Amino acid sequence: MGEESKWREYWREHDVYRFDPHDKSRRTFSIDTPPPYPSGDFHVGNALNWCYIDFVARYKRMKGFNVHFPQGWDCHGLPTEVRVEQTFKIRKNDLPPDQFVEMCRKLTAEYITKMKQSMNLLGISSDWALEYKTMDPSYYKLTQLSFLELLKSGHLYRGEHPVNWCPRDETAIAEAEVVYQERKGTLHYIRFGAANEGIEIASTRPELLAACAGIAVHPKDEKYKAIVEKTITVPIFGQQARVISDDEVDPHYGTGAVMICTFGDKTDVRWQKKYHLPIIKALTENGRLSVDDPRFRGLKAEEARKKIVAELQAKGLLNKTEPITQNIGTCWRCQTPVEIIARPQWFMKTRDMTQKVVEWAGKLSWIPHFSKQRLVDWAESLDWDWVISRQRIFATPIPVWYCTKCESTIIPDEKSLPVDPRKDKPPEEKCPKCGNRELRGETDVLDTWMDSSITAAVHAGWPNKSELFNQLFPADLQPNGLDIVRTWDYYLLVRSLALFGIAPYKTLLINGMVKGTDGRMMHKSYGNYVVADEAILKVGADAFRQWAAAGGSTGYDIPFRWNELEHGKKFLTKLWNVARFVLTNATDPLPPKKPSNLSLIDSWLLASLQKLTHEVSEAFEAFQFNTALEAIRNFTWHALADDYLEAVKHRLQPGREQSDLKATQYCLREALMTVCKLLAPICPHISEAVYHQFPSGATKSVHLENWPEHEKALDDTSIRNGKLLLDLIAHARREKSSKGLSLGEKVKRIVVSTEAEHLHLLKENEETILRTLKADTLDLERLPSNSSPGREPSAEFKVEIVA
Numbered sequence: 001m002g003e004e005s006k007w008r009e010y011w012r013e014h015d016v017y018r019f020d021p022h023d024k025s026r027r028t029f030s031i032d033t034p035p036p037y038p039s040g041d042f043h044v045g046n047a048l049n050w051c052y053i054d055f056v057a058r059y060k061r062m063k064g065f066n067v068h069f070p071q072g073w074d075c076h077g078l079p080t081e082v083r084v085e086q087t088f089k090i091r092k093n094d095l096p097p098d099q100f101v102e103m104c105r106k107l108t109a110e111y112i113t114k115m116k117q118s119m120n121l122l123g124i125s126s127d128w129a130l131e132y133k134t135m136d137p138s139y140y141k142l143t144q145l146s147f148l149e150l151l152k153s154g155h156l157y158r159g160e161h162p163v164n165w166c167p168r169d170e171t172a173i174a175e176a177e178v179v180y181q182e183r184k185g186t187l188h189y190i191r192f193g194a195a196n197e198g199i200e201i202a203s204t205r206p207e208l209l210a211a212c213a214g215i216a217v218h219p220k221d222e223k224y225k226a227i228v229e230k231t232i233t234v235p236i237f238g239q240q241a242r243v244i245s246d247d248e249v250d251p252h253y254g255t256g257a258v259m260i261c262t263f264g265d266k267t268d269v270r271w272q273k274k275y276h277l278p279i280i281k282a283l284t285e286n287g288r289l290s291v292d293d294p295r296f297r298g299l300k301a302e303e304a305r306k307k308i309v310a311e312l313q314a315k316g317l318l319n320k321t322e323p324i325t326q327n328i329g330t331c332w333r334c335q336t337p338v339e340i341i342a343r344p345q346w347f348m349k350t351r352d353m354t355q356k357v358v359e360w361a362g363k364l365s366w367i368p369h370f371s372k373q374r375l376v377d378w379a380e381s382l383d384w385d386w387v388i389s390r391q392r393i394f395a396t397p398i399p400v401w402y403c404t405k406c407e408s409t410i411i412p413d414e415k416s417l418p419v420d421p422r423k424d425k426p427p428e429e430k431c432p433k434c435g436n437r438e439l440r441g442e443t444d445v446l447d448t449w450m451d452s453s454i455t456a457a458v459h460a461g462w463p464n465k466s467e468l469f470n471q472l473f474p475a476d477l478q479p480n481g482l483d484i485v486r487t488w489d490y491y492l493l494v495r496s497l498a499l500f501g502i503a504p505y506k507t508l509l510i511n512g513m514v515k516g517t518d519g520r521m522m523h524k525s526y527g528n529y530v531v532a533d534e535a536i537l538k539v540g541a542d543a544f545r546q547w548a549a550a551g552g553s554t555g556y557d558i559p560f561r562w563n564e565l566e567h568g569k570k571f572l573t574k575l576w577n578v579a580r581f582v583l584t585n586a587t588d589p590l591p592p593k594k595p596s597n598l599s600l601i602d603s604w605l606l607a608s609l610q611k612l613t614h615e616v617s618e619a620f621e622a623f624q625f626n627t628a629l630e631a632i633r634n635f636t637w638h639a640l641a642d643d644y645l646e647a648v649k650h651r652l653q654p655g656r657e658q659s660d661l662k663a664t665q666y667c668l669r670e671a672l673m674t675v676c677k678l679l680a681p682i683c684p685h686i687s688e689a690v691y692h693q694f695p696s697g698a699t700k701s702v703h704l705e706n707w708p709e710h711e712k713a714l715d716d717t718s719i720r721n722g723k724l725l726l727d728l729i730a731h732a733r734r735e736k737s738s739k740g741l742s743l744g745e746k747v748k749r750i751v752v753s754t755e756a757e758h759l760h761l762l763k764e765n766e767e768t769i770l771r772t773l774k775a776d777t778l779d780l781e782r783l784p785s786n787s788s789p790g791r792e793p794s795a796e797f798k799v800e801i802v803a
C-alpha cells in the first residue's frame, strides 16, 4: 500500500493519460484547467480544486471519453514580480527590463517544477504533453493576437479614465483585484472656510485636502441649504471648493458635509463628472503628495496625513477626532490601500456586455447552482470598464506603437507576432496619418487575465479552427474555486463572447474554500495553513483524496481535519485486507458467466453491487463526490466485509461443494473488481494495486478500463430478502456472544421466532444459517404478525441459542 509512487511511475511509463487527437472512435471531453500562478505553494485548498478536476477526468476516461486534460501556468503579472523584488531585495526599476524579466522567468521555472511535483504526488492525471506556460512566446503571441482582434472589432479603447491603482506596485489594477478589508481609522473634524461663516467637515483622509475640488451636502439638509453653490476655502492649501447638493450624501455621516477629492473614491469620480469639478492631481503614481507646498511635497500619504493633522491642530482648525472602522479597498496582492488615479490606459468595453453575460450565465450548467448568482451579481455591479493595461514589466507587451505628434495608434501585422514594442522597431517608418517619423513603442503591458482568459480556445488550437477546435471548444468543464468566479469565470466569459460570440465552457464545477483546523478560512497569516505535500506525505495521496471527496458537498466550504485523513487511511487498510482475503481464496479459474446456483446471500451481494454502481454513477454524473465515496466505503466496509464475507466463510472451507465454492468465488471477485473500478477516480493508486493482484493478470491500467455497467432494473427482492437473512444472522451472533460463546463454537440448536411471512424464507436458507452460526438444528416458530401496510420490510426476531 505504501507503493503509491510505484503506480505513478507505471502511469508515466505507459502514458495512460495521453489525449489522442486522431481518435475518431471516442467522444472528446475537454477540461479548461485553470492555470495557477507559479507561486511555489500548493496548499490543501489548491489540492481540493485539483482533486475535483481529477475525479471527473478519471471518471470520464472510464466512461469512454477521449479526455483532454491540459495543465498550464499563468506566469505573468504582479505576484511573480513582487516575489522577485522580495527575494532579491530590489525594485522593478532598479534593473533594465530585460534583466528583470529574466529573473522572473527563472523564479517562475523553479516554482513550476515544485508545483508540478506536488500535483504528481497527489496523483493528478493531467496530460503533460499538453503543458503550456503563458510566458512562452508561443503562448503570449496568441494573447497579442487576441488583443489585435478585439481592437479591430471595436471592443478595446485607450483613454484617460480614473482606475484603481496600487501605489506600492505602481500599476493600475482591475475592480476584481480590489479586496475590501475592515480597518481602523480616525475621523477628523476639520474647520473649512472663514471662522464666522465656514463649515465643519469630517474626513478620514486629511491628506486629500490638497486634492479637494468640491464639497457635497444632502439637498434636504437644512443646516447647509444656505451655502449650496457657494464656494468655501479649503484649509492649509487654500483652493476654493464649490458646494454641491446630491442625494448620495449620507446626512448622518460625520457632519453631513463631505469633501469631493480627485479621486478619493468612486463616488468622487462620479461627482467630479456630474458637477464638472476641476481635477486636482495631488497624488503621484507611487502614492506621494505632489503639491507646490514644500512642507508636504513628496511625502507618502500616511506621512502627509500626520503632518497635515499637526498643522490643522496648530492652527486650531481640528475640532475633534473619533475612531472609526472603515471598509477599505486594498490591493489583492500586497494589501496596500488602493488609490484612484487617472492616466492613459487601455480598456475593454465590458460594461456594454453585462446583459449578454447575464444571459449566457443562465444558459450554462453551474455546480452548485448558487455559484451562478456570484457571477451575475458581479457583472451587474461593475461601474467601470475593465482596465487591461498594467504599468509593470513581466507580462505580455501591448502590441502597439504611437505617433509622438498626433497620438495615432500603429499596430503590427499579425504575422509578426509576438512583438515587444519596448524594444522592437515599429512596423511603419512613419505615421500613416501625419507622416511624422517619430514613433514610440507602448511600454505598458497587459493584465495577466488577458493571457489566462483565452486558455480554452488556445487548448483547442485557436487560431486554427479545425475540426478538433469544434470538438474541444467550448470546454466541457471549467473547474475553479468559488473565490474566483468573479475574476476567472467572468473574464473568460467576456473575452470569449467578444472573440467568438459564445461562452468558452459548458459546465462550471465550483469548489468551496478549505477551512483550517481552527475553523477559520485557511490563510498563511492565521497559522492554520497546511501545505498539500505535508499532508500527502503523512497519509498518502489516496487518503488525502478521500478527504477532498468526502469533506463536504461540492461547492461548499470544507474543513481540513487530520482525523478525516486518518479515516481515509483506515479504509484503505480495510480494503487491502479484504482484497487479500478475496484473492487468496478465489484463485481458481472461474466460469466466465454468472453461475446459476446462487444462494440468496450471493444474489443479495450482486444486487447490492448493482445498486451501488447505479448510485455511484449517478453521483459522478452530478459531481457529488462525497455521495459517491460514502456509498463505496459503506458497501466495502459493511456489505462486503462485515456481512457477506462472514456469511460465506464456511463455503470457502476445504471439502465444500465445488459449485458453492465457485459461486462464492465468483461473487467475491465480482464485488472486488467493481469496487476497484468505482473507486478508481477517487483512489487511483490502491485501485491500480488491487486491480493488478487479480489472478487473471492485468494487461493494462485500471484507469483504461470501462466503467462498470448495471442493469436498468434493480433486483429489489434479493436486496430485501438478503437483508432479512443477514439481520437474523447478526441477531443470532449477538445472542451467541451474550451467552459467552465464541463465534466459532458449535451449538446444538437455534430457535428463531419470527412473523409468519418470513418463515418460508428462513427455511429455504437453513443451510446458510446453520453453517454460518455453527449450529446443528434450526427450529422456526411463529410470532404474531405486527407488520402494518407501508412498514419497511424488516423483521422482528426472537432468537434462542441452545449450546
Ligand SMILES: [Zn+2]
Pocket: 166, 167, 168, 169, 331, 332, 333, 334, 335, 336
Ligand atoms: Zn499592490
Ligand SMILES: [Zn+2]
Pocket: 403, 404, 405, 406, 407, 408, 431, 432, 433, 434, 435, 436
Ligand atoms: Zn501622426
